[in-house]
Amino acid sequence: MPPRKNLVETILFAIATLVFLVVMPALNLLPEDSTFHLSSFTLGVWGKYLCFAVLAMSLNFLWGYTGLLCLGQNLFFALGGYALGMYLMLMIGPDPVYKSALPDFMDFLGYKELPPHWKPFHSFPFAVAAVMWVPGLLAFIFGILAFRSRIKGVYFSILTQALTYAASLLFFRNDFTFGGNNGFTDFKTILGHDLRDPATLRGIFIASGVLLLLTWMLISWLLSTKFGKVQQAIRDSENRVRFSGYSTTSFKLFVFTLSGVLAGLAGALYVPQAGIINPSEMVAAKGLDVVVWVAVGGRGTKIGPIIGAIVVNLLKSWATREFAESWPLILGGLFVFVVVFMPQGIVGLPAQLRDIKTKLATRKAATTQPA
Secondary structure, rough: OOOHHHHHHHHHHHHHHHHHHHHHHHHOOOOOOOOOOOOOOHHHHHHHHHHHHHHHHHEEEEEOOOOOOOOOOHHHHHHHHHHHHHHHHOOOOOOOOOOOOHHHHHHHOOOOOOOOOHHHHHHHHHHHHHHHHHHHHHHHHHHHHHOOOOOOHHHHHHHHHHHHHHHHHHHHHHOOOOOOOOOOEEOOOOEEOOOOOOHHHHHHHHHHHHHHHHHHHHHHHHOOOOOHOOOHHHHHHHHHHOOOOHHHHHHHHHHHHHHHHHHHHHHHHHHHHHOOOOOHHOOHHOOOOOHHHHHHOOOOOOOHHHHHHHHHHHHHHHHHHOHHHHHHHHHHHHHHHHHHHHHOOOOOOHHHHHHHHHHHHHHHHHOOOOO
């Protein structure tokens, strides 16, 4: 993409995002009896959508621009959530029943002191760093093992799903010190601010939007560099890139690690808005959901994953109320429809319709020509 066009796109997206981040909190500040008042609950829902959009962008950076389909992107999202969740659990304070400063599930399981790996999470800076290095380190280690073994295609996808499944089984165990089935919940404060305070929710919403904007800018910049050109060449023909003298393993490892870090950051901002994090975020179905978001919005486009994540989750919010038991069928049908009839997703629909119109016009002109 020409540098000027890339700059214009980034500026327009930044303006649109900043306007959105000003308007939504402003509507929340209006009196409750106002027609345009936006409740804190609705603001929190849109904040979660922004986190989902960052998660979708992280997968698209890996799948859409590098050709690596990861079915476990939700694992990195959940690990980032758990890292911040550990800090939030320690900020709850003494339990009124057990008179202990330990997380309630530890009291229930008979722990007498905090496990060593929990103690650094009293520090917010350490927790923020862990949000990035925990998923990043896992992605780095897994990437080294996978890419040096030349694992790619469907085999890479299956292995990432297997990794996610194994992690979910581990986190479901009560003796793993992460809350088992229930995970972490009942958060009270973050940096001394009450999480039920509308002002705190507005701040986290704005932070989610800023993360979305920074992720867009980082990905746009990388794609405009020589690195981005090689990255997309790997997607189109990895063997040709390797024969040209580039280490495709290093490129893929960097992209996979970075996508894991971005997913972890999204998960960290999701947790205080959702109020809970548990192993259900790691199940295989959640990883497939992210794939659907990217496919519906438009794989290999910068705006497509954002549109896909928001549209599909809006549809889910409506469908789970109206057709609760049928939602998985609706989601599966939507994915099949997009793959068969809209391969470029929502973003590519205008161009697809133009192509169809051009083909119909050409065919009509050919049939009307005199013999």
